Amino acid sequence: MLTTLAVENYRSLRRIVMPLGGLNVVTGANGSGKSSLYRALRLLADASRNGAVAALAREGGLQSTLWAGPEQVRKDRPVQGTVRTGPVTLRMGFAGDDYGYLMDLGLPVPIRSEFNLDPEIKREALWAGPFLRPAALLVDRSNREARIRSSGGEWERAGHQLQTFDSMLSEFADPERAPELMLVRDRLRGWRFYDHFRTDADAPARRVQIGTRTPVLSQDGGDVAAALQTIRELGPHGALDEAIELGFPGSRVDVVNTDGRFEVAFHQHGLLRPLSGAELSDGTLRYLLWVAALLTPRPPELLVLNEPETSLHPDLLPALANLVVTAAKEAQVIVVTHSRPFISSLQALSPDLHTIELVKDRGATTIDGQGPLDEPPWKWPSR
Template structure:
């Protein structure tokens, strides 16, 4: 059951002093280097990490001191705040909201000195009439409402860097928390589709039906084989490849123990070039096609600079691919390419938003502090 994202919020994280963003079906963020586009993308990744119980570990790898907002601070605690609002599956006017705050542990905490500590978490169900806190964590203490709707203390051993969202796994007693966790875990982030000689994209993979592409692209051959030999329909994929590489044809052999693919090029019609032989740009474009045309798309897909290593003439086919994917899922696109942003905007599928810096803080042109765009209000 998909829960569409309605709003995303981040504060105190790197250049994100405070951002509240109303998420749509397709969001395109474009801007110069250093304005914080990747920080927005990374903050969304950290929300997924909270569901996987890896938020503390990922911030520790970044270095919490480096990850904290470095600009002027008021008297409030020095913390990173993340939040996401999802549509409720039961009512059109209802939402589920998850918030988490992370900071340094106090000297008396059962944590390492520089270990990120999950300070608070809260899951809220809201309708137009009322708002109910379904689960809440304050330090090591956890409260959750059970099947009877009554709040009760939950006996759970939480380490400082662990999340309630990742640890409190009991679908029958806490169905909303479980649904939120499973939804976030299904999100996919594509920024590390390597094309070097050792890239997993260049190797055959185990032949197991693949509904969607792994974040590192390691099952790309299985994604293509699933479309070709299980769904039995590659018409849209073939049309995309023809538009991007006129005269080329994707070849997907029937898998045995492994799945593989290759490309037949117009200059050499009798030979199939396997994945290990393809150019970086060609292989990366095929990986993006696998990510966005897979048998079953994740509920939320984030792309960070997908134009890297692609020829400029591929921006229009890529823009069309992204726009088409937004009919099946929500897409968050971060790009340096004005040409790609223009190609997406020309499709009419989503609005292009300009990311900029104001007084050292990431800002988005036209976005108010309360999470609405002025052009939407008009």
């Protein structure tokens, strides 16, 4: 389980060190930095597939995603530009009880190339335990060079130089010399993100699909019928029916199989025939998608949900909260939301809910009520 998330100079996240629990809610007003935090987590996951640089490009490049305010902010002076004293840097990392990892991206060294706007990975580090200490480092990368700590405690060269745009998470696969690196890489690749399912008339979830066993719902929800049937066959007995009854009393959902093509059939109290996926209201379909995502028979280590309450009627929020709390029994969950009624529903079901409220201070995102001494221990290494 992650215990700390740290981000620096990413959009409004000038510097944030966030403690995490088992079930976490990140909330705050519009523009407070919730979406930036969600995207930062996705960038960390992208690093495990060597996609962090490409993901930044899709957001407009490094210059568009960097903190836009001054390098130093003093509360006794108005916000104003100053002469930069340090290098341009975008840093993000996490720590848990067993391992921690961080990445530091910066501007490229000018060369004769058409890719001079691509950010470079300046530093990466993997360490054992919840705190970065020199003695705890396991794999350390500086620019193109990486080194691995041997079983005897000595440093060894990794064996080849890295490209400036390649992460050591994706480029090293040595189960003997760096098994911890492979373990952390696989963990990051297993993180699961769900963000604003489509429910419009042409949404993939409304179409009939060829069905195969689907323990993990796809990002677009197009295999929702197969995912629901997989939950019915492989998930906890009665969990699917209970979730539907809680959200829509007197209703049930079936999956119709016609020559291998699966379709949702929603039986609603008072109707003479079931409704197909194409006929469902946006809210009903969205709730079915969350049922398929959160009752997964193959839970991840980390599940991140971005505003799952969107387009749901307030009466459905307790049922959705029950799904989230159920998922948190098998996975660490981070929910990004600004819905107070939804948070209240989660609090009623989970007294140990860890709530993090983001606020803006001079354009920078901070955690409400968190002072310098309240932060988890965190240290960024020098380049």
